[in-house]
Amino acid sequence: MVLENTPLNRVPKSRAAALQLQAREIIAFWRSLAQNKSALLFVLGICLLLAVPRALFNGYHYVEGLTVTLSQSTLDDGTWLTPHLYNLRWIERPTLLSWIISAISLPFGHVTPFTARLPVLLSLVAGILLVWRALRSVASAEAAIFGAVLVLACPIVMRYYVTAVADVPLAVVLFAAFLVWWNAHAKGPVSVARWAGIGALLAIAALLKGPQPVAYFLLGILIYAMLTSNWRLVPGLALAGMISAIPTAAWYALVFVPGDQQEWLRYTRLSSPGIATPRPFSNAVEFFLESFPASLLAVALLVANRTAPRESQRPNFVLALSCYTFACTFVILFWPAEVNPRYILPMVLPLCVLGGMAFDALAVARPALIAASIATVTCLIGYAVVQSAIGVLWKPAYIHTKITGQKIEAMIEKDPGPIYRTVWDAGMNELAYVPRRIMTIDRSAVQSVPKPAWIVVPTGEADALIARSAGHLTPKLALERATLLRWQ
Numbered sequence: 001m002v003l004e005n006t007p008l009n010r011v012p013k014s015r016a017a018a019l020q021l022q023a024r025e026i027i028a029f030w031r032s033l034a035q036n037k038s039a040l041l042f043v044l045g046i047c048l049l050l051a052v053p054r055a056l057f058n059g060y061h062y063v064e065g066l067t068v069t070l071s072q073s074t075l076d077d078g079t080w081l082t083p084h085l086y087n088l089r090w091i092e093r094p095t096l097l098s099w100i101i102s103a104i105s106l107p108f109g110h111v112t113p114f115t116a117r118l119p120v121l122l123s124l125v126a127g128i129l130l131v132w133r134a135l136r137s138v139a140s141a142e143a144a145i146f147g148a149v150l151v152l153a154c155p156i157v158m159r160y161y162v163t164a165v166a167d168v169p170l171a172v173v174l175f176a177a178f179l180v181w182w183n184a185h186a187k188g189p190v191s192v193a194r195w196a197g198i199g200a201l202l203a204i205a206a207l208l209k210g211p212q213p214v215a216y217f218l219l220g221i222l223i224y225a226m227l228t229s230n231w232r233l234v235p236g237l238a239l240a241g242m243i244s245a246i247p248t249a250a251w252y253a254l255v256f257v258p259g260d261q262q263e264w265l266r267y268t269r270l271s272s273p274g275i276a277t278p279r280p281f282s283n284a285v286e287f288f289l290e291s292f293p294a295s296l297l298a299v300a301l302l303v304a305n306r307t308a309p310r311e312s313q314r315p316n317f318v319l320a321l322s323c324y325t326f327a328c329t330f331v332i333l334f335w336p337a338e339v340n341p342r343y344i345l346p347m348v349l350p351l352c353v354l355g356g357m358a359f360d361a362l363a364v365a366r367p368a369l370i371a372a373s374i375a376t377v378t379c380l381i382g383y384a385v386v387q388s389a390i391g392v393l394w395k396p397a398y399i400h401t402k403i404t405g406q407k408i409e410a411m412i413e414k415d416p417g418p419i420y421r422t423v424w425d426a427g428m429n430e431l432a433y434v435p436r437r438i439m440t441i442d443r444s445a446v447q448s449v450p451k452p453a454w455i456v457v458p459t460g461e462a463d464a465l466i467a468r469s470a471g472h473l474t475p476k477l478a479l480e481r482a483t484l485l486r487w488q
Contacts, residue, residue, distance in 0.1 A: 034142035147356025199243025220324035405433025
């Protein structure tokens with residue numbers, strides 16, 4: 001009994017109480033900021049601050065060169081229906097994003113980094129607004145702002161703020177389809193017209209990246225229908241699925257040439273060359289970290305089984321949202337192929353909604369968790385702002401691809417000659433900056449090209465080609481995983 005009254009035994013309790021008090025102060029401070037009428041505009045301003053400098057100054061990276069080349073080839077050769085990489089037919093999947101970029105760039109005659117990234121930037125803004133709007137009906141104003149900020153703080157989103165790939169637009173279109181469905185379903189039976197509209201949105205998603213990602217919506221809502229025994233949803237789902245399949249199926253039929261089916265099977269990872277051993281555990285860890293802290297808050301909300309004060313106005317919202325978020329993601333965990341983290345971007349927006357709901361549901365019961373999440377989000381956004389400022393004031397990210405592209409153009413200007421590459425992805429991001437027609441040729445055709453010429457080959461093949469050229473091939477510039485050769 002004496003020990004229980006000693007100061008040493010009271011210190012942990014007082015320290016815990018102090019931490020709880022600090023956590024509540026952080027939450028109260030967030031509430032005071034988020035309740036301001038201009039809070040949403042402030043979040044959108046941060047979004048533009050993070051995205052616009054990157055869109056203007058960052059060099060092409062990841063597979064942006066693929067998107068840009070498809071768009072530029074469309075402008076140069078009019079290949080709107082059948083995508084081409086310069087002269088190379090590329091029918092892996094529909095390329096709606098490249099078509100949109102081509103349409104935006106049409107008045108200028110060429111694709112610029114900003115026109116290539118503008119659709120993604122606008123999609124990012126739309127995603128923030130969708131998360132905010134979804135939360136306003138089930139959570140407080142400060143929770144809605146928190147969910148909107150979570151979008152910008154997720155590491156996977158940070159890497160794709162304005163990257164010219166279809167994944168962010170795809171995630172936004174799919175989540176828009178979910179909200180269109182839910183807003184109707186929450187009020188009663190979903191009308192045929194609403195299902196048709198959902199099918200149109202899913203058709204856009206399929207044209208962005210092929211039919212597989214549409215499973216995020218179709219599988220998620222089907223699981224929800226099964227769990228709630230709401231079988232009236234199944235005919236509507238079937239209608240939406242059929243409508244979504246029409247444009248994509250028409251595209252596949254119109255571009256089909258015998259033999260294309262092998263490429264389509266490879267792309268969808270349904271043929272043996274694309275099969276690999278599933279890695280569900282490592283995938284799960286990677287997905288969790290890539291969507292942190294939204295993933296942590298979503299898990300905390302579901303495990304705690306608490307509801308936000310206003311959630312009762314829309315029963316089953318968390319269940320429907322969870323089915324949409326996790327059903328297809330669970331399949332991806334076990335998919336027998338190499339999985340890129342960007343494949344789970346459709347999961348991020350609903351996770352941010354769950355994270356926003358966790359703000360209201362756990363702010364009183366778990367203030368330390370919410371306060372730590374606020375601090376984490378603030379640090380992540382602060383880091384992103386600093387990176388964006390560096391991109392303007394000092395050195396843009398991935399600028400080496402732009403510099404290398406300019407060097408290639410200067411070399412060709414000084415010593416004219418056609419430029420070739422032996423594989424479709426050699427110098428992909430660097431050559432996107434070269435305003436010239438580039439031809440893709442087979443390795444066996446290198447000897448027969450007109451001389452003088454410039455040839456871009458994979459780095460591993462350069463030495464062998466030089467050795468066989470009897471001194472006519474000279475390495476001129478190292479590219480990313482490729483080498484520029486001059487044939488005299």
